[in-house]
Amino acid sequence: MASLHNVLLLGGNGKIAQLLTPLLLQRSWNVTSIIRDPAQVANLQKLGDGLGGKLNVLVRSLEEVTSDAQAKSLIDEVKPDYVVWSAGAGGKGAPERTYKIDRDAAIHFIRASVATPSVTKFVMISFLGSRLARPAWWSEEIWQQQLATSRKALQRYYEAKVAADEVLYVEGKKRPDFAGICLRPGRLTTEPVGKVGLGKLPVASGTSSRASVAHLTALLLDAPNVKNSWLDMLDGDEDPEAAVKRCVEEGVDCAEGEPFF
Template sequence: MATHHVLLLGGNGKVSRLLTPMLLQRSWDVTSIIYNPDQVADLQKLGEKPFSANNYGRLDVLVRSLEDVKSESQAKSLIDEVKPDYVVWSAGAGGKGAPERTEAIDRDAAIYFIRASVATPSITKFVMISFIGCRYKKAPWVDEAHWQQYLKSTRNHYQRYYEAKLPADEVLYVEGKKRKDFAGICLRPGRLTMEPAGNVSLGKFPRAEGTSSRPAVAYLAALLLDAPGVKNCWLDMLDGDEDPEGAVKRCVEQGVDCAEGEHFY
């Protein structure tokens, strides 16, 4: 098994805390970026080797404020310090607090780290955790009635978050296309829950409304990082009826890309 070093931005989030041991169990090293020093000791427990594990990766926890990253060069400086070959963005203000904070983290810092990652030849995969309705317009395969219901019931309530998040998703797609050896993967779940990981719907399906288990999101992120041949893409995800391993294999082999229909596709 090839070893990798993952830079996990937003390491104390619920998805990140589930993802971290999945990566360590693959004998990969993880550098987790958090902003609150009070969380370090608790997070480091995720790096404790289980008694049954033969090979377990190393977890490093660094305290850094993503809100204070104001340029691509600052993002590149952290990347050069950590020296990862994979990056996962699971950070964000999520629309909470002042609008400027959401814009500084979910839009600006994300874009700086995307551009810095693409500019780093040793980085070959970047997984962005986004959400299914983060689009400029309805996907061609989504039912119009379902889309309008989704806008009314969900997305319109998170307008600030959507407006900050979407430019970063677009930049990951556009910049990721510039390198043949780089995969910018935007994983796009629905309403997040803490239900146990189960089967999923991954790719194109006729609805945008639905739930996504956080453990399943984390597991899919790990599978996509581990998947040989995965290309630059957006992948929508809800709880469903296909096993995660089969869903990832199908989407990779078929080149499924949910960015279809967007102006930059």
Template structure:
């Protein structure tokens, strides 16, 4: 059994977060789940039933986290050693929600919590859920056709979301360099689906279009947090044909980091 950890789960009412919560609790880890809507507390608390770990639910608005100091105060209140950022608008919703929620949560709150986590010595891992095409430059393992297609479709359709996520991804990469004992992990799924967890394609994926089961995203997040030798990295993921635990081990052993090719890499 893994040693006891305490995970701060930001965006705890999201679909991936709700799938992730029991995976963490069954490891005998404690989870503090941050949600915005007090009406969801009861349903979230049910996720903690029957597990060895303890689930706490806090009602806080991430949109109101407007500084690194504010994020640090919440971290100091919870006292986690791992942080998962799975909050955000997901590039969907009315225009005003996209503008305000996406910029305030996907970009600003994410960056505040990243910097605050790096500034907290007791925190050793941070997982940010991003998406596979959140990058500034074409990676060498994609063709020019794939990159141009993504720029003309996904990135154009989700412009605000892309701009927010690519900014947070860069901050995670740069802040993660500041501490050798800190794993800054960016997990980057393709189009999310409600399918059950299954086998995966992880690392330098040769395609951008594809699907990623939310349950598989949750499973990979738990495995990455549980991996003792994981280091800072970006990992693209799709549904695929490799066992998730084997895929995580391979990526760690080979030192795979798909941030390669970005201007700040």
């Protein structure tokens, strides 16, 4: 049996988070799922039925987390060793809401996690287009297409996510025993778990099954030697377990090419 871990899952009612929760509980890990609507508690608690770990559902508004100290208070309450950010306004509602959650609250939890010695991994669910610069493995044409998508159609979401992703990378480097892992899927679908492409992908668009995103998140949390890194992912032709093993062993890092790399 895997050693017991305590996971703080931020944005627990999201589709990826609901797929991830049983995967963590099956490992006999404990999960504290943070949601904002009390009406969602009963349905979420059913995700833990018959599984080895303990599921605790807390009702808190991430939108109201406006400082590192507030985020640290929640971390100190839950006492996780792993944190997963699967929350966000997703560009919906007022622009301020996207910035408050996807950028500001995410950054507060990142900094609070790095400041907590017992937290050793933080997985951020981001998206493939969250980049400041063209990576060497993308052509200029692909880069321009990506700019047209991420910086126009998804402008405020892009701005919020790329800011949080940079902070995770930079802050994560401050501790040798901390892995800030930014998992970066493409267009999300409801397809079942399947084979994946993971790492430096030659394309900037495509589909990513939410179930595969959840599966990869669990595998990355489970990987003992995973390092601070960005990992792009799409549906592909490699077994997820093999893809994670390869990326961890080779030290794949898709943050290469960013100004802070």
